[in-house]
Amino acid sequence: MLTKRIIPCLDVHDGRTVKGVNFVNLRDAGDAVELGAMYAGQGADELTFLDITATVERRETLAALVKRISAHINIPFTVGGGIKSVSDVGVLLSSGADKISVNSEVVRNPGIIDSLAAEFGSQCVVYSTDVRHNGEFWEVYIRGGRTPTGIRAREWIKQIENRGAGEILLTSMDHDGTKNGFALEFTRDISEMVQVPVIASGGAGTMEHFVDVFTEGKADAALAASIFHFREIDIPDLKSYLRERNIPVRIEK
Amino acid sequence: MIDANPLPEVSGEVVIVKYNAGNVRSVTCALNRLGIEPVLTDDPDRIRDADRVIFPGVGEASSAMNYLRRTGLDGVLKTLTQPFLGICLGMQLMCEWSQENDTECLGIFHEKVLLFPPELKVPHMGWNNLSGIMSPILSGITGDEYFYFVHSYYAAKGDETIASCGYINEFSAALQNGNYYGLQFHPEKSSKAGEMILRNFLGMGDG
Numbered sequence: 001m002l003t004k005r006i007i008p009c010l011d012v013h014d015g016r017t018v019k020g021v022n023f024v025n026l027r028d029a030g031d032a033v034e035l036g037a038m039y040a041g042q043g044a045d046e047l048t049f050l051d052i053t054a055t056v057e058r059r060e061t062l063a064a065l066v067k068r069i070s071a072h073i074n075i076p077f078t079v080g081g082g083i084k085s086v087s088d089v090g091v092l093l094s095s096g097a098d099k100i101s102v103n104s105e106v107v108r109n110p111g112i113i114d115s116l117a118a119e120f121g122s123q124c125v126v127y128s129t130d131v132r133h134n135g136e137f138w139e140v141y142i143r144g145g146r147t148p149t150g151i152r153a154r155e156w157i158k159q160i161e162n163r164g165a166g167e168i169l170l171t172s173m174d175h176d177g178t179k180n181g182f183a184l185e186f187t188r189d190i191s192e193m194v195q196v197p198v199i200a201s202g203g204a205g206t207m208e209h210f211v212d213v214f215t216e217g218k219a220d221a222a223l224a225a226s227i228f229h230f231r232e233i234d235i236p237d238l239k240s241y242l243r244e245r246n247i248p249v250r251i252e253k
Numbered sequence: 254m255i256d257a258n259p260l261p262e263v264s265g266e267v268v269i270v271k272y273n274a275g276n277v278r279s280v281t282c283a284l285n286r287l288g289i290e291p292v293l294t295d296d297p298d299r300i301r302d303a304d305r306v307i308f309p310g311v312g313e314a315s316s317a318m319n320y321l322r323r324t325g326l327d328g329v330l331k332t333l334t335q336p337f338l339g340i341c342l343g344m345q346l347m348c349e350w351s352q353e354n355d356t357e358c359l360g361i362f363h364e365k366v367l368l369f370p371p372e373l374k375v376p377h378m379g380w381n382n383l384s385g386i387m388s389p390i391l392s393g394i395t396g397d398e399y400f401y402f403v404h405s406y407y408a409a410k411g412d413e414t415i416a417s418c419g420y421i422n423e424f425s426a427a428l429q430n431g432n433y434y435g436l437q438f439h440p441e442k443s444s445k446a447g448e449m450i451l452r453n454f455l456g457m458g459d460g
Contacts, residue, residue, distance in 0.1 A: 250399035
Protein backbone atom coordinates (compact mmCIF):
# COMPACT_ATOMS: atom_id res chain seq x y z
CA MET A 1 0.00 0.00 0.00
CA LEU A 2 1.26 3.46 -0.86
CA THR A 3 2.42 5.12 2.35
CA LYS A 4 2.16 8.69 3.60
CA ARG A 5 5.49 10.45 3.46
CA ILE A 6 7.30 12.33 6.24
CA ILE A 7 9.69 14.97 4.92
CA PRO A 8 12.14 16.94 7.07
CA CYS A 9 13.09 20.28 5.55
CA LEU A 10 16.63 21.62 5.96
CA ASP A 11 17.40 25.28 5.33
CA VAL A 12 20.93 25.64 4.03
CA HIS A 13 23.26 28.58 3.52
CA ASP A 14 26.62 28.07 1.83
CA GLY A 15 26.17 24.32 2.25
CA ARG A 16 25.46 24.54 5.98
CA THR A 17 22.16 24.18 7.82
CA VAL A 18 21.00 27.45 9.26
CA LYS A 19 18.18 26.85 11.68
CA GLY A 20 19.52 26.06 15.11
CA VAL A 21 19.94 22.35 15.20
CA ASN A 22 20.40 20.42 18.37
CA PHE A 23 21.87 16.99 17.79
CA VAL A 24 24.62 15.96 20.12
CA ASN A 25 25.31 12.70 18.30
CA LEU A 26 26.43 14.34 15.07
CA ARG A 27 30.05 15.26 14.50
CA ASP A 28 28.95 18.38 12.69
CA ALA A 29 25.28 19.20 13.10
CA GLY A 30 25.71 22.14 10.78
CA ASP A 31 26.67 19.91 7.88
CA ALA A 32 23.59 19.54 5.70
CA VAL A 33 24.74 16.18 4.35
CA GLU A 34 25.37 14.67 7.76
CA LEU A 35 22.05 15.89 9.14
CA GLY A 36 20.23 14.64 6.04
CA ALA A 37 21.89 11.23 6.31
CA MET A 38 20.83 11.01 9.92
CA TYR A 39 17.20 11.70 9.02
CA ALA A 40 17.39 9.14 6.22
CA GLY A 41 18.70 6.59 8.72
CA GLN A 42 15.84 7.39 11.08
CA GLY A 43 13.26 6.64 8.42
CA ALA A 44 12.53 9.98 6.74
CA ASP A 45 10.86 9.24 3.40
CA GLU A 46 12.35 12.16 1.50
CA LEU A 47 14.38 15.24 2.30
CA THR A 48 13.94 18.81 1.17
CA PHE A 49 16.88 21.19 1.08
CA LEU A 50 15.95 24.84 0.83
CA ASP A 51 18.90 26.99 -0.17
CA ILE A 52 18.80 30.53 1.15
CA THR A 53 22.24 31.58 -0.05
CA ALA A 54 22.00 34.93 -1.78
CA THR A 55 25.54 35.37 -3.07
CA VAL A 56 26.65 35.27 -6.70
CA GLU A 57 28.49 32.00 -6.07
CA ARG A 58 25.31 30.29 -4.90
CA ARG A 59 24.87 28.20 -8.02
CA GLU A 60 28.28 26.56 -7.67
CA THR A 61 28.05 26.01 -3.91
CA LEU A 62 24.57 24.53 -4.26
CA ALA A 63 25.61 22.17 -7.07
CA ALA A 64 28.57 21.01 -4.96
CA LEU A 65 26.26 20.39 -2.02
CA VAL A 66 23.79 18.45 -4.17
CA LYS A 67 26.61 16.22 -5.42
CA ARG A 68 27.64 15.46 -1.85
CA ILE A 69 24.04 14.74 -0.84
CA SER A 70 23.51 12.32 -3.71
CA ALA A 71 26.76 10.54 -2.90
CA HIS A 72 25.71 9.88 0.69
CA ILE A 73 21.92 9.71 0.86
CA ASN A 74 19.90 6.75 -0.39
CA ILE A 75 16.41 8.28 -0.38
CA PRO A 76 14.90 10.87 -2.73
CA PHE A 77 15.55 14.55 -2.14
CA THR A 78 14.25 17.86 -3.42
CA VAL A 79 16.26 21.05 -3.77
CA GLY A 80 14.70 24.50 -3.83
CA GLY A 81 15.43 28.13 -3.21
CA GLY A 82 15.99 30.90 -5.74
CA ILE A 83 15.58 28.75 -8.85
CA LYS A 84 14.96 31.04 -11.82
CA SER A 85 15.73 29.16 -15.00
CA VAL A 86 15.73 25.87 -16.84
CA SER A 87 19.52 25.88 -16.76
CA ASP A 88 19.53 26.28 -12.93
CA VAL A 89 17.42 23.15 -12.77
CA GLY A 90 19.52 21.23 -15.29
CA VAL A 91 22.59 21.75 -13.09
CA LEU A 92 20.80 20.54 -9.97
CA LEU A 93 19.29 17.45 -11.58
CA SER A 94 22.54 16.42 -13.23
CA SER A 95 24.22 16.88 -9.84
CA GLY A 96 21.84 14.26 -8.45
CA ALA A 97 18.71 16.02 -7.16
CA ASP A 98 15.57 13.94 -7.70
CA LYS A 99 13.23 16.91 -7.76
CA ILE A 100 13.48 20.66 -7.64
CA SER A 101 11.01 23.10 -6.16
CA VAL A 102 10.15 26.47 -7.65
CA ASN A 103 8.24 29.22 -5.88
CA SER A 104 8.50 32.99 -6.50
CA GLU A 105 9.72 32.64 -10.06
CA VAL A 106 6.51 30.85 -11.02
CA VAL A 107 4.48 33.96 -10.18
CA ARG A 108 6.79 36.13 -12.26
CA ASN A 109 6.92 33.60 -15.10
CA PRO A 110 4.37 30.76 -14.94
CA GLY A 111 5.71 29.41 -18.23
CA ILE A 112 8.79 28.13 -16.39
CA ILE A 113 6.61 25.21 -15.22
CA ASP A 114 5.77 24.29 -18.82
CA SER A 115 9.44 24.53 -19.78
CA LEU A 116 10.64 22.43 -16.84
CA ALA A 117 7.99 19.76 -17.36
CA ALA A 118 8.80 19.53 -21.07
CA GLU A 119 12.55 19.42 -20.50
CA PHE A 120 12.80 17.17 -17.43
CA GLY A 121 9.36 15.63 -16.86
CA SER A 122 6.65 16.59 -14.37
CA GLN A 123 7.84 14.03 -11.84
CA CYS A 124 10.73 16.26 -10.79
CA VAL A 125 8.87 19.59 -10.74
CA VAL A 126 7.50 20.61 -7.34
CA TYR A 127 5.53 23.84 -7.12
CA SER A 128 6.10 25.28 -3.67
CA THR A 129 3.74 28.05 -2.61
CA ASP A 130 3.26 30.11 0.53
CA VAL A 131 -0.33 31.08 1.21
CA ARG A 132 -2.23 33.16 3.78
CA HIS A 133 -5.95 33.73 4.24
CA ASN A 134 -6.63 37.42 3.77
CA GLY A 135 -10.14 37.36 5.22
CA GLU A 136 -11.63 36.79 1.80
CA PHE A 137 -9.55 34.12 0.08
CA TRP A 138 -6.28 32.16 0.35
CA GLU A 139 -3.69 34.44 -1.23
CA VAL A 140 -0.34 33.51 -2.78
CA TYR A 141 2.74 35.16 -1.27
CA ILE A 142 6.22 35.25 -2.78
CA ARG A 143 9.76 36.19 -1.75
CA GLY A 144 9.77 33.95 1.31
CA GLY A 145 6.33 35.11 2.38
CA ARG A 146 7.24 38.80 2.33
CA THR A 147 5.20 39.90 -0.69
CA PRO A 148 1.47 39.37 -1.24
CA THR A 149 0.49 38.93 -4.88
CA GLY A 150 -3.30 39.32 -4.85
CA ILE A 151 -3.50 35.92 -6.55
CA ARG A 152 -6.19 33.46 -5.47
CA ALA A 153 -4.27 30.33 -4.50
CA ARG A 154 -6.94 27.80 -5.42
CA GLU A 155 -7.37 28.76 -9.07
CA TRP A 156 -3.67 29.49 -9.39
CA ILE A 157 -2.59 26.07 -8.14
CA LYS A 158 -4.96 24.40 -10.61
CA GLN A 159 -3.40 26.40 -13.43
CA ILE A 160 0.12 25.46 -12.33
CA GLU A 161 -0.86 21.80 -12.15
CA ASN A 162 -2.23 22.04 -15.69
CA ARG A 163 1.06 23.56 -16.82
CA GLY A 164 2.87 20.44 -15.63
CA ALA A 165 3.79 20.64 -11.94
CA GLY A 166 4.14 17.10 -10.59
CA GLU A 167 3.62 17.85 -6.93
CA ILE A 168 2.38 20.77 -4.79
CA LEU A 169 4.12 21.86 -1.59
CA LEU A 170 1.56 23.94 0.25
CA THR A 171 2.73 26.10 3.16
CA SER A 172 0.17 27.99 5.19
CA MET A 173 1.84 31.09 6.62
CA ASP A 174 -1.09 31.41 9.02
CA HIS A 175 -0.08 28.10 10.57
CA ASP A 176 3.69 28.04 10.06
CA GLY A 177 5.54 28.41 13.37
CA THR A 178 2.38 28.20 15.50
CA LYS A 179 2.69 24.48 16.33
CA ASN A 180 -1.11 24.44 16.44
CA GLY A 181 -1.55 22.05 13.53
CA PHE A 182 -1.69 22.19 9.75
CA ALA A 183 -4.23 24.10 7.62
CA LEU A 184 -6.52 21.10 7.36
CA GLU A 185 -9.44 22.48 5.39
CA PHE A 186 -7.39 24.23 2.78
CA THR A 187 -5.00 21.31 2.39
CA ARG A 188 -7.96 19.01 1.87
CA ASP A 189 -9.53 21.40 -0.61
CA ILE A 190 -6.34 21.54 -2.70
CA SER A 191 -5.60 17.83 -2.38
CA GLU A 192 -9.07 16.93 -3.63
CA MET A 193 -8.87 19.48 -6.44
CA VAL A 194 -5.57 18.42 -7.99
CA GLN A 195 -4.56 15.10 -9.51
CA VAL A 196 -0.95 15.29 -8.24
CA PRO A 197 0.35 14.66 -4.71
CA VAL A 198 0.13 17.45 -2.12
CA ILE A 199 2.72 18.00 0.61
CA ALA A 200 1.33 19.88 3.60
CA SER A 201 3.61 22.27 5.44
CA GLY A 202 3.31 24.69 8.32
CA GLY A 203 1.96 24.20 11.82
CA ALA A 204 3.19 20.78 12.92
CA GLY A 205 3.51 20.70 16.70
CA THR A 206 2.39 17.27 17.83
CA MET A 207 2.21 13.77 16.38
CA GLU A 208 -1.56 14.07 16.37
CA HIS A 209 -1.26 16.96 13.93
CA PHE A 210 0.26 14.55 11.42
CA VAL A 211 -2.65 12.14 11.87
CA ASP A 212 -5.03 15.04 11.24
CA VAL A 213 -3.28 16.25 8.10
CA PHE A 214 -3.29 12.76 6.57
CA THR A 215 -6.91 11.97 7.48
CA GLU A 216 -8.87 15.24 7.53
CA GLY A 217 -6.35 17.14 5.41
CA LYS A 218 -6.02 14.35 2.81
CA ALA A 219 -2.35 15.21 2.38
CA ASP A 220 -0.05 12.76 0.62
CA ALA A 221 2.99 13.91 2.55
CA ALA A 222 3.82 16.24 5.43
CA LEU A 223 6.85 18.47 5.73
CA ALA A 224 8.26 19.98 8.91
CA ALA A 225 11.50 21.53 10.09
CA SER A 226 11.97 22.77 13.62
CA ILE A 227 10.10 20.00 15.42
CA PHE A 228 12.52 17.52 13.90
CA HIS A 229 15.61 19.70 14.27
CA PHE A 230 14.89 20.39 17.94
CA ARG A 231 13.97 16.76 18.54
CA GLU A 232 10.52 17.64 19.79
CA ILE A 233 9.36 14.74 17.64
CA ASP A 234 11.61 11.86 16.57
CA ILE A 235 10.77 10.32 13.22
CA PRO A 236 10.74 6.68 14.44
CA ASP A 237 8.30 7.61 17.23
CA LEU A 238 6.14 9.52 14.76
CA LYS A 239 6.05 6.60 12.32
CA SER A 240 5.04 4.16 15.08
CA TYR A 241 2.38 6.55 16.30
CA LEU A 242 0.94 6.91 12.81
CA ARG A 243 0.95 3.18 12.15
CA GLU A 244 -0.87 2.52 15.44
CA ARG A 245 -3.56 4.88 14.18
CA ASN A 246 -3.86 3.04 10.88
CA ILE A 247 -2.06 5.61 8.77
CA PRO A 248 0.05 3.66 6.25
CA VAL A 249 3.71 4.55 6.80
CA ARG A 250 7.01 2.98 5.90
CA ILE A 251 8.97 1.56 8.83
CA GLU A 252 12.38 0.21 7.90
CA LYS A 253 13.55 -2.84 9.79
CA MET B 254 19.56 -8.77 8.41
CA ILE B 255 19.88 -6.57 5.36
CA ASP B 256 23.31 -5.36 6.38
CA ALA B 257 24.60 -8.92 6.67
CA ASN B 258 24.94 -9.32 2.90
CA PRO B 259 28.58 -9.16 1.87
CA LEU B 260 29.67 -6.60 -0.69
CA PRO B 261 29.27 -8.05 -4.16
CA GLU B 262 32.29 -9.19 -6.08
CA VAL B 263 32.11 -8.36 -9.75
CA SER B 264 35.05 -9.37 -11.89
CA GLY B 265 34.36 -7.41 -15.06
CA GLU B 266 32.82 -4.05 -15.81
CA VAL B 267 29.46 -2.84 -14.61
CA VAL B 268 28.14 -0.74 -17.46
CA ILE B 269 25.40 1.87 -17.34
CA VAL B 270 23.86 2.37 -20.76
CA LYS B 271 24.34 5.96 -21.92
CA TYR B 272 21.37 7.36 -23.83
CA ASN B 273 19.04 10.34 -23.77
CA ALA B 274 16.84 9.33 -20.84
CA GLY B 275 19.21 8.24 -18.13
CA ASN B 276 19.22 9.53 -14.59
CA VAL B 277 22.67 8.16 -14.12
CA ARG B 278 24.04 10.08 -11.19
CA SER B 279 21.78 8.45 -8.57
CA VAL B 280 22.50 4.97 -9.89
CA THR B 281 26.22 5.69 -10.07
CA CYS B 282 26.23 6.94 -6.48
CA ALA B 283 24.30 3.89 -5.26
CA LEU B 284 26.82 1.58 -6.95
CA ASN B 285 29.71 3.61 -5.52
CA ARG B 286 28.28 3.04 -2.05
CA LEU B 287 28.55 -0.69 -2.79
CA GLY B 288 32.17 -0.32 -3.81
CA ILE B 289 31.50 -0.46 -7.58
CA GLU B 290 32.75 2.08 -10.13
CA PRO B 291 30.36 1.73 -13.07
CA VAL B 292 31.25 2.77 -16.61
CA LEU B 293 28.83 5.00 -18.50
CA THR B 294 28.98 4.11 -22.18
CA ASP B 295 27.03 3.71 -25.41
CA ASP B 296 29.82 1.68 -27.07
CA PRO B 297 28.18 -1.59 -28.28
CA ASP B 298 31.36 -3.67 -27.80
CA ARG B 299 31.88 -2.44 -24.28
CA ILE B 300 28.23 -3.12 -23.45
CA ARG B 301 28.47 -6.66 -24.91
CA ASP B 302 31.65 -7.38 -22.96
CA ALA B 303 30.37 -6.07 -19.62
CA ASP B 304 29.82 -8.28 -16.62
CA ARG B 305 26.58 -6.47 -15.73
CA VAL B 306 24.50 -3.96 -17.68
CA ILE B 307 22.23 -1.40 -16.03
CA PHE B 308 19.63 0.49 -18.05
CA PRO B 309 18.17 3.33 -15.96
CA GLY B 310 15.60 5.72 -17.31
CA VAL B 311 13.67 8.85 -16.47
CA GLY B 312 11.67 10.61 -19.13
CA GLU B 313 9.35 9.86 -21.99
CA ALA B 314 9.11 6.54 -23.86
CA SER B 315 8.89 7.54 -27.55
CA SER B 316 11.84 9.94 -27.58
CA ALA B 317 13.93 7.36 -25.72
CA MET B 318 13.00 4.59 -28.19
CA ASN B 319 13.65 6.87 -31.17
CA TYR B 320 17.11 7.54 -29.80
CA LEU B 321 17.83 3.85 -29.18
CA ARG B 322 16.75 2.97 -32.76
CA ARG B 323 18.67 5.82 -34.35
CA THR B 324 21.87 4.77 -32.60
CA GLY B 325 21.32 1.03 -33.14
CA LEU B 326 21.49 0.45 -29.39
CA ASP B 327 18.07 -1.24 -29.51
CA GLY B 328 19.54 -4.26 -31.32
CA VAL B 329 22.49 -4.42 -28.93
CA LEU B 330 20.35 -4.32 -25.79
CA LYS B 331 18.01 -7.05 -27.03
CA THR B 332 20.79 -9.59 -27.67
CA LEU B 333 22.82 -9.56 -24.45
CA THR B 334 23.53 -12.62 -22.32
CA GLN B 335 24.88 -11.20 -19.06
CA PRO B 336 22.59 -10.06 -16.19
CA PHE B 337 20.80 -6.92 -17.37
CA LEU B 338 18.75 -4.59 -15.16
CA GLY B 339 16.29 -1.97 -16.39
CA ILE B 340 15.03 0.58 -13.89
CA CYS B 341 11.77 2.60 -14.08
CA LEU B 342 11.45 3.88 -17.67
CA GLY B 343 14.27 1.46 -18.53
CA MET B 344 12.02 -1.42 -17.49
CA GLN B 345 9.08 0.00 -19.44
CA LEU B 346 11.23 0.33 -22.56
CA MET B 347 12.07 -3.40 -22.23
CA CYS B 348 8.35 -4.22 -22.59
CA GLU B 349 6.43 -4.89 -25.80
CA TRP B 350 4.61 -1.59 -26.25
CA SER B 351 3.83 1.57 -24.29
CA GLN B 352 0.66 3.59 -24.36
CA GLU B 353 2.87 6.63 -23.81
CA ASN B 354 2.74 8.15 -27.30
CA ASP B 355 1.86 4.71 -28.74
CA THR B 356 5.45 3.50 -28.63
CA GLU B 357 6.74 0.16 -29.82
CA CYS B 358 9.42 -0.83 -27.30
CA LEU B 359 12.22 -3.41 -27.14
CA GLY B 360 10.00 -6.47 -26.65
CA ILE B 361 12.34 -8.19 -24.19
CA PHE B 362 9.32 -8.54 -21.89
CA HIS B 363 5.95 -9.34 -23.37
CA GLU B 364 3.89 -7.11 -21.10
CA LYS B 365 2.24 -3.89 -22.25
CA VAL B 366 2.71 -0.53 -20.55
CA LEU B 367 -0.48 1.39 -19.81
CA LEU B 368 -1.47 4.73 -18.26
CA PHE B 369 -2.98 4.48 -14.76
CA PRO B 370 -6.69 5.32 -14.82
CA PRO B 371 -7.15 8.51 -12.71
CA GLU B 372 -8.96 6.79 -9.85
CA LEU B 373 -6.29 7.91 -7.40
CA LYS B 374 -3.52 10.45 -7.80
CA VAL B 375 -1.26 9.97 -10.80
CA PRO B 376 1.74 9.68 -10.76
CA HIS B 377 2.01 6.86 -8.26
CA MET B 378 4.63 8.62 -6.15
CA GLY B 379 6.14 7.40 -2.93
CA TRP B 380 6.95 4.24 -1.00
CA ASN B 381 5.02 1.04 -1.61
CA ASN B 382 5.57 -2.66 -0.90
CA LEU B 383 5.71 -5.78 -3.06
CA SER B 384 3.77 -9.04 -3.17
CA GLY B 385 4.03 -12.29 -5.11
CA ILE B 386 7.83 -12.14 -4.87
CA MET B 387 9.73 -14.83 -6.80
CA SER B 388 13.20 -14.38 -8.24
CA PRO B 389 16.84 -14.53 -7.12
CA ILE B 390 17.15 -10.78 -7.69
CA LEU B 391 14.55 -10.29 -4.94
CA SER B 392 16.17 -12.78 -2.60
CA GLY B 393 15.69 -11.74 1.03
CA ILE B 394 12.77 -9.43 0.24
CA THR B 395 9.79 -10.50 2.31
CA GLY B 396 7.08 -8.05 1.26
CA ASP B 397 7.38 -5.89 4.37
CA GLU B 398 10.00 -3.61 2.83
CA TYR B 399 9.10 -0.43 0.99
CA PHE B 400 10.46 0.84 -2.32
CA TYR B 401 10.32 4.26 -3.95
CA PHE B 402 8.10 4.54 -7.01
CA VAL B 403 7.48 7.50 -9.35
CA HIS B 404 5.51 6.64 -12.47
CA SER B 405 2.30 7.38 -14.35
CA TYR B 406 2.46 4.33 -16.62
CA TYR B 407 2.65 0.74 -15.43
CA ALA B 408 3.45 -2.67 -16.90
CA ALA B 409 0.47 -4.98 -16.64
CA LYS B 410 0.90 -8.28 -14.79
CA GLY B 411 1.94 -11.23 -16.92
CA ASP B 412 3.98 -14.44 -17.06
CA GLU B 413 7.22 -12.54 -16.51
CA THR B 414 6.03 -10.74 -13.36
CA ILE B 415 8.31 -11.60 -10.44
CA ALA B 416 6.75 -9.13 -7.98
CA SER B 417 3.63 -7.05 -8.09
CA CYS B 418 2.53 -3.86 -6.39
CA GLY B 419 -0.91 -2.48 -5.67
CA TYR B 420 -1.94 1.05 -6.64
CA ILE B 421 -5.19 1.64 -8.50
CA ASN B 422 -4.62 -1.91 -9.76
CA GLU B 423 -2.09 -4.71 -9.32
CA PHE B 424 0.79 -4.10 -11.70
CA SER B 425 4.27 -5.50 -12.36
CA ALA B 426 6.74 -4.05 -9.86
CA ALA B 427 9.44 -6.34 -11.27
CA LEU B 428 9.83 -8.49 -14.38
CA GLN B 429 12.26 -11.19 -15.45
CA ASN B 430 12.91 -12.99 -18.71
CA GLY B 431 16.06 -15.10 -18.45
CA ASN B 432 19.03 -12.82 -17.83
CA TYR B 433 16.86 -9.70 -18.20
CA TYR B 434 15.44 -8.04 -15.10
CA GLY B 435 13.29 -4.94 -14.79
CA LEU B 436 12.28 -2.92 -11.73
CA GLN B 437 9.53 -0.30 -11.83
CA PHE B 438 10.74 1.25 -8.56
CA HIS B 439 14.07 2.93 -7.93
CA PRO B 440 16.40 0.61 -5.97
CA GLU B 441 19.01 3.37 -5.95
CA LYS B 442 16.59 5.56 -3.97
CA SER B 443 15.03 2.87 -1.82
CA SER B 444 17.29 2.94 1.20
CA LYS B 445 18.61 -0.38 2.56
CA ALA B 446 16.00 -2.56 0.86
CA GLY B 447 16.95 -1.12 -2.53
CA GLU B 448 20.64 -1.65 -1.82
CA MET B 449 19.88 -5.28 -1.07
CA ILE B 450 18.37 -5.77 -4.53
CA LEU B 451 21.34 -4.08 -6.20
CA ARG B 452 23.65 -6.40 -4.26
CA ASN B 453 21.62 -9.39 -5.38
CA PHE B 454 21.90 -8.25 -8.99
CA LEU B 455 25.63 -7.63 -8.76
CA GLY B 456 26.27 -10.89 -6.94
CA MET B 457 24.27 -13.26 -9.12
CA GLY B 458 25.88 -15.82 -11.43
CA ASP B 459 25.90 -15.17 -15.17
CA GLY B 460 22.94 -16.25 -17.27
